Amino acid sequence: MTDFKEEQNNEIEALESIYPEEIEVLKTDPYHVFTITICSQETDQSEDEDLASCVIQFSYVEKYPEEPPLFEIVDNENLEDDQIEEIISLINEQIEENIGMVLVFTIVSAIQEKLTVMVEDSKRRKQEEIERKKRQLEEEEQKRFEGTKVTVETFLAWKTKFDAEMAEMKKEKVHKEKTKGLTGKEMFMRDESMADSDLKLLESEEEGVEVDESLFQDMDDLDMDDDLEDAGD
Numbered sequence: 001m002t003d004f005k006e007e008q009n010n011e012i013e014a015l016e017s018i019y020p021e022e023i024e025v026l027k028t029d030p031y032h033v034f035t036i037t038i039c040s041q042e043t044d045q046s047e048d049e050d051l052a053s054c055v056i057q058f059s060y061v062e063k064y065p066e067e068p069p070l071f072e073i074v075d076n077e078n079l080e081d082d083q084i085e086e087i088i089s090l091i092n093e094q095i096e097e098n099i100g101m102v103l104v105f106t107i108v109s110a111i112q113e114k115l116t117v118m119v120e121d122s123k124r125r126k127q128e129e130i131e132r133k134k135r136q137l138e139e140e141e142q143k144r145f146e147g148t149k150v151t152v153e154t155f156l157a158w159k160t161k162f163d164a165e166m167a168e169m170k171k172e173k174v175h176k177e178k179t180k181g182l183t184g185k186e187m188f189m190r191d192e193s194m195a196d197s198d199l200k201l202l203e204s205e206e207e208g209v210e211v212d213e214s215l216f217q218d219m220d221d222l223d224m225d226d227d228l229e230d231a232g233d
Contacts, residue, residue, distance in 0.1 A: 031060040040115035052078040
């Protein structure tokens with residue numbers, strides 16, 4: 001007959017020897033309840049803010065290790081919700097594969113490896129994001145340097161907008177001149193179109209002038225030479 005209590009006590013002693021600073025026994029009766037703090041492994045490039053950790057609480061049951069222990073993640077650092085879900089799935093996988101044997105050490109080792117991979121993946125994604133943003137900035141700078149290529153459509157659109165702006169500016173200029181209190185002569189001198197129109201009017205009137213001879217009594221009676229002689233005498 002299996003002595004479950006003895007196997008449980010033996011595992012606790014082994015865990016306290018392997019993880020003297022990480023394990024904390026919370027309860028021994030009727031069964032052991034304890035926590036183990038698990039951290040990702042450090043590398044040469046690791047910094048404190050890069051490390052990830054979690055605290056797992058294990059609770060033995062009467063027939064452990066033939067029955068799985070209860071577990072709960074009671075604390076974590078630098079882990080997202082989806083990463084915590086991955087760890088939970090990993091623990092269940094380890095329990096399923098190793099049921100019948102003491103397995104806390106196996107679970108802790110697997111979690112530590114998983115945390116290390118998560119940290120490395122996170123660092124890689126951050127670096128990739130930095131490089132992506134850098135490339136994006138370089139591409140934007142290059143586009144500004146090269147300028148925007150002009151097509152027929154973009155030119156016509158620009159021309160329409162430009163003509164509208166120029167017409168509006170001309171309208172505003174005329175309005176400002178009117179509000180300055182210019183005299184009619186000043187307006188005439190400034191407005192070339194008005195000068196041209198008046199000149200054309202004068203020319204048309206000169207071309208159409210007719211002399212009404214009936215206004216004179218007798219054109220033959222007028223002798224300009226005689227009059228000039230008489231005036232001389």
